[in-house]
Amino acid sequence: MYWYEEEVKQLERKHRLDREHPGIIFYGSSSIRLWNSLDDDFDFTRVTNLGFGGSTLAACVWFLKGL
Template structure:
C-alpha cells in the first residue's frame, strides 16, 4: 500500500486545514478525489473529501483507521470497487473485500450509520465496438 502514501499524507495535511468538524465523509477512489464541487454540493452537511486516486476496497480498509478515525462524522459515503475490477479481480472477490470492511475490528466501517447504494453507469469500452 506504499504507492498511496503521498496521497494519504496529503489528506492528513488537509484535515488540519478544515475549519469545522465534518459531519459527512466521502471516502474512496478518484471518483471522490476529483469531485471538484463536493464541498459546495454538500455544504449544509459539512463534508470532507477523503478520496485518493486509484484506491481499491482493500486500500480503503487498510487506511480506514489512519484517515477516518480522527473524525466523528454522522455518516460516511464510500465509493470504491471499480479499481479492484479494473485490476482483474473477480466481482465475488471484490464483494469479499466489501464484507471485510464490515467485520468487527477497529476499522469496521459499519460502526457508522450506513446505507448501501450500488450504481454503475460506466460501460466497458468493448461494449461500444461495432
C-alpha cells in the first residue's frame, strides 16, 4: 500500500478542514478522483472527493482510518 502513501497524504492535507462536516464522501479509485463534475452533479449538498489513483478495495480499507 505504500505506493499510494504520498497521494493519500496530499488528500489528508487538502481535506483536513473538512473532517467535521465533509458531506457525502466519495472514496475509491481514479474513477472517483477524476470525476471532475462531482460538485456540479451533487450541487444540492456538500461533497468531498477522496479518490486516489488506481486504488483497490484493499488500499481503501488500509487508508480509511487515516482519512
